[in-house]
Amino acid sequence: MNLSHIEHIGIAVKSLDEAIPFWENMLGLKCYNIEEVKEQKVKTAFFQIGQSKIELLESTDPEGPIGKFIEKKGEGIHHLAIAVKDIQQNLTELETKGVQLIDKTPRKGAEGLDIAFLHPKATHGVLLELCENNNL
Ligand SMILES: C[C@@H](C(=O)O)C(=O)SCCNC(=O)CCNC(=O)[C@H](O)C(C)(C)COP(=O)(O)OP(=O)(O)OC[C@H]1O[C@@H](n2cnc3c(N)ncnc32)[C@H](O)[C@@H]1OP(=O)(O)O
Numbered sequence: 001m002n003l004s005h006i007e008h009i010g011i012a013v014k015s016l017d018e019a020i021p022f023w024e025n026m027l028g029l030k031c032y033n034i035e036e037v038k039e040q041k042v043k044t045a046f047f048q049i050g051q052s053k054i055e056l057l058e059s060t061d062p063e064g065p066i067g068k069f070i071e072k073k074g075e076g077i078h079h080l081a082i083a084v085k086d087i088q089q090n091l092t093e094l095e096t097k098g099v100q101l102i103d104k105t106p107r108k109g110a111e112g113l114d115i116a117f118l119h120p121k122a123t124h125g126v127l128l129e130l131c132e133n134n135n136l
């Protein structure tokens, strides 16, 4: 395994338009990218803090993962994403160790990154996302 740093924290929100002004006007951060990720049924907004980012997630479909999360739990922290080198190698190693994966092979996430999720049952309650960054 070669985990590097917290890539981002994913926060489920009902509306990007309503949530972004808090991060910009109250906290003084700049939203530098808004992007739809159709495969995940979300629209994302990103803010940089040091080496890490905040990813706000608005659902585009009530049956998608963020739609279901908001319905059950309301707005709040949804996942923690960690940057890794060679995501496939890390996933293969985790699978060998018997860790329950949601994605055995990477999918395309926001900002063109390859991503994969570990099941919260396997992580003591945190939905973990690995994000590939080979320049680490
Ligand atoms: C754009 C991209 C990027 O960064 O580039 C993204 O982040 S996309 C971010 C959105 N995409 C994803 O989250 C994709 C991966 N997520 C998934 O496949 C799903 O959401 C699951 C995590 C498997 C949950 O599925 P589903 O809602 O159908 O199941 P469920 O509600 O029955 O939940 C099963 C158990 O997991 C728990 N659970 C569900 N969501 C959780 C979360 N976010 N954090 C911690 N625990 C969570 C539930 O409480 C439940 O526990 P109990 O059984 O104890 O009640």
Ligand SMILES: [Co+2]
Pocket: 008, 010, 055, 079, 081, 129
């Ligand atoms: Co994410």
